[in-house]
Amino acid sequence: MGYAAKPAAWSGRLPGRLGYGILYIALAGIAAIQVLPLLWLLLFSLKNSQEVFNLAPFALPEKLRWENYEKVWTQGHISTYFFNSVWMTVVAVAVTVLLASFVTFAVTRMKWRLRSFVLGLFMVGLMIPVHSTLIPLFSLFTKLHLTNQPMSVILSYIAFNLPITIMIKLGFYYTLPREVEEAAVMDGCSVYRLFAGITLPMTASVISTAVIINMIYNWNEFIFVNTFISSDKFKTLTVGVQNFVGQYTTDWGAIGATLMISIIPILLAFILLSNRIVEGIAAGSVKG
Amino acid sequence: MDKVMSNKTVVALFVLPSLLLIAALIYMPIVLTGFYGLMKWDGVGKMTYIGLANYKELLRDSLFWNSVKHSFLLAVFSALSLLVYLLVALILSAQIRGAGLLRKLYLIPMLLSSVAIAQLWLKIFHPTSGILNRMLVSLGVEHTPEWLSDPSIVLYAIFIPILWQYAGFYILIYYAALKNVPASLIESARIDGAGPWRIAFAIRIPLIAEIFKVTIVLAVVGSLKYFDLIYVMTGGGPNGASEVMASYMYRKAFSGYDFGYASAIGFFLLLICLFMTWLIRKATAGKETIQYS
Numbered sequence: 001m002g003y004a005a006k007p008a009a010w011s012g013r014l015p016g017r018l019g020y021g022i023l024y025i026a027l028a029g030i031a032a033i034q035v036l037p038l039l040w041l042l043l044f045s046l047k048n049s050q051e052v053f054n055l056a057p058f059a060l061p062e063k064l065r066w067e068n069y070e071k072v073w074t075q076g077h078i079s080t081y082f083f084n085s086v087w088m089t090v091v092a093v094a095v096t097v098l099l100a101s102f103v104t105f106a107v108t109r110m111k112w113r114l115r116s117f118v119l120g121l122f123m124v125g126l127m128i129p130v131h132s133t134l135i136p137l138f139s140l141f142t143k144l145h146l147t148n149q150p151m152s153v154i155l156s157y158i159a160f161n162l163p164i165t166i167m168i169k170l171g172f173y174y175t176l177p178r179e180v181e182e183a184a185v186m187d188g189c190s191v192y193r194l195f196a197g198i199t200l201p202m203t204a205s206v207i208s209t210a211v212i213i214n215m216i217y218n219w220n221e222f223i224f225v226n227t228f229i230s231s232d233k234f235k236t237l238t239v240g241v242q243n244f245v246g247q248y249t250t251d252w253g254a255i256g257a258t259l260m261i262s263i264i265p266i267l268l269a270f271i272l273l274s275n276r277i278v279e280g281i282a283a284g285s286v287k288g
Numbered sequence: 289m290d291k292v293m294s295n296k297t298v299v300a301l302f303v304l305p306s307l308l309l310i311a312a313l314i315y316m317p318i319v320l321t322g323f324y325g326l327m328k329w330d331g332v333g334k335m336t337y338i339g340l341a342n343y344k345e346l347l348r349d350s351l352f353w354n355s356v357k358h359s360f361l362l363a364v365f366s367a368l369s370l371l372v373y374l375l376v377a378l379i380l381s382a383q384i385r386g387a388g389l390l391r392k393l394y395l396i397p398m399l400l401s402s403v404a405i406a407q408l409w410l411k412i413f414h415p416t417s418g419i420l421n422r423m424l425v426s427l428g429v430e431h432t433p434e435w436l437s438d439p440s441i442v443l444y445a446i447f448i449p450i451l452w453q454y455a456g457f458y459i460l461i462y463y464a465a466l467k468n469v470p471a472s473l474i475e476s477a478r479i480d481g482a483g484p485w486r487i488a489f490a491i492r493i494p495l496i497a498e499i500f501k502v503t504i505v506l507a508v509v510g511s512l513k514y515f516d517l518i519y520v521m522t523g524g525g526p527n528g529a530s531e532v533m534a535s536y537m538y539r540k541a542f543s544g545y546d547f548g549y550a551s552a553i554g555f556f557l558l559l560i561c562l563f564m565t566w567l568i569r570k571a572t573a574g575k576e577t578i579q580y581s
Contacts, residue, residue, distance in 0.1 A: 023379050023382070023384065024384065024385075026379070027376070027379060027380060027384060027390050028390070030376065030390075030394065030455070031390050031393040031394060033452070034393055034394050034396060034397055034452065034455065034456065035393055035396065037397075037408055037409075037412060037419075037452070038396065038397075038408075040412075040419055041408050041411075044411070052417060053416075053417050057419045057422055099305060099306045099309075100306070102301075102302035102303065102305075102306065103302060103303055103306045103307075105302060106298070106299050106302040106303050107303075109293065110293045110294060110295075110298070110299055110302075111290060111293055111294040112294055112296065112299045118303060118307065121307070121310065121315075122306075122310065125310055125314050125315075127509070127561065127562060127565055128314055128318060128558065128561075129509075129512075129513045129534075129557055129558060129561050130513075131513060131515060131534045131537060131538070131554060131557060132317075132318060132321050132554040132555065132557050132558035132561075133313070133314060133317035133318060133321065133554075134317075134537075134538075134541070134554065135317075135320075135321060135324060135331075135541055135547055135550055135551050135554060136316070136317035136318075136320035136321055136324065136551075137313065137317050138331075138541075139320075139331065139547075140312075140316075140317070155309070155313060156313060158309060159309045159310050159312075159313035159314055160313070160314065162306055162309065162310060163310070181293075185292050185293070190292070191292055191293070191295055191298045192298070194292075195302075216399055219401070220399075220400065220401030220402070220403075220404075221401075222401065222402060222403050222516045223515060223516065223538075227542065237401075238401045238403045238404075239403075241403060241404065241407065242403050242407075242520060245407055252411065252417075255407065255411070259404050259407055259408060262401065262403075262404050263400050263401075263404050266399050266400060267396075267399075269399075270392075270396065270399055274392050274395075277395075277399070278391070278392065278395065278460060281395070281398070281457065281460060282460060282461060282464050
């Protein structure tokens with residue numbers, strides 16, 4: 001903690017306070033660039049097209065037009081897309097995190113010959129570009145009559161997120177002390193009870209990190225849904241938004257409201273859980 | 289203990305479902321992509337074996353090489369931008385009040401879907417109503433750029449939202465790595481009279497070299513795989529000026545119904561990603577092992 005360079009040390013020949021001020025302004029400027037486009041989006045989601053074109057970009061309209069949200073929510077399937085995103089994300093995240101816990105437990109806590117090879121298979125999976133698997137997956141799902149079924153998307157989410165989820169868990173599992181397990185086994189505890197009753201509760205914090213990262217990935221996923229799902233009934237928000245916006249090219253208020261609806265859950269999660277998200281992204285940083 | 293923890297049935301129960309899933313949905317498709325690349329196939333009808341004809345055609349396909357060039361240009365831009373991110377992380381890790389909050393604000397775009405980012409930036413780049421050109425107009429610029437429909441600037445324009453999306457991610461990684469540099473090293477350098485830039489270049493940056501290598505691989509391989517953002521913003525246009533490998537593959541398969549040819553592109557994309565990963569690791573190899581944490 002105490003090592004950080006003193007502010008003055010960063011300012012070269014400038015007086016310390018001035019140099020510090022310049023650095024601070026630069027950093028705040030970057031923060032503004034990162035956040036202002038979203039603020040602009042929020043503002044135009046509350047305007048009608050006329051106000052978007054006539055008012056200054058960051059000016060508030062006289063009346064906040066929440067009816068934009070109401071309109072897109074009730075028209076154009078946005079509510080259907082939203083709930084599809086919710087349930088597909090929830091199912092895929094639950095299964096992925098559970099399966100990854102099984103694998104990580106078996107690889108780090110149990111003794112068997114092929115464990116490092118199997119772990120390697122999962123880790124190599126991180127380097128495979130999704131696009132290179134897309135055509136065979138599409139034809140596989142077509143043969144199995146799973147295209148246009150949520151199952152195709154959910155299975156893909158699970159398979160492609162397993163490697164990163166295992167990776168996030170690995171570090172934590174390696175640091176778990178063996179004594180607890182040994183004591184439990186001495187007391188006659190079975191592996192199943194050891195896993196479910198002792199290891200899983202002990203890894204609750206890394207499970208929540210993995211859940212959040214998976215949620216963000218699945219919520220934002222585009223290419224699988226765009227390729228496998230053609231019926232409006234099963235589209236998720238990313239693809240739905242894309243189609244919807246195509247029909248409303250000039251109604252900026254409606255487009256803004258649609259985009260806001262698609263990013264609000266993520267922004268809420270971020271406000272509530274930013275520390276975990278930061279931790280998860282750092283832990284899973286090998287995925288590009 | 290050993291007996292319980294080496295129970296083969298349990299291992300199989302725990303590992304096989306996941307293993308089967310990645311075998312069926314990741315590894316088998318990879319093999320099939322290579323196989324389909326040898327076929328003439330429209331995706332529904334019969335496949336005809338044509339040997340390496342698709343790959344030979346790839347070599348002659350100027351649209352394909354254009355997309356490869358664009359992908360590599362984006363990779364080079366991304367790799368260069370890492371230096372800026374490193375500089376920001378260095379400054380941020382000096383004793384800056386509110387560094388934690390700033391770091392989180394930087395990260396927000398990374399959490400949004402590429403589709404939402406693409407739609408938002410389509411509006412930002414809008415020739416008359418977008419904030420970018422409205423700003424330029426208020427500064428007195430008469431001929432504002434047509435950001436996304438001018439073939440000579442579209443690729444640079446598209447890189448701006450990419451920078452915006454990933455800035456926080458790389459700054460976060462560098463910041464975390466810099467925070468892990470032992471304080472005692474920096475303290476003793478300071479006592480020896482080293483200034484902040486000297487400390488940065490002689491101690492802090494060399495000590496996070498391993499992380500820097502990882503991020504180069506991420507940035508380069510990530511750029512070679514770009515798809516969502518470009519697909520939504522320009523669809524590869526105008527006139528192929530922003531086409532990248534993945535968007536070209538997608539268009540050949542799902543608009544052109546040339547699944548064999550698209551598979552050949554997909555296989556090429558796979559090889560090039562694996563090759564670049566290997567090449568960058570090789571070129572920057574020290575004695576350190578790859579870190580997965």
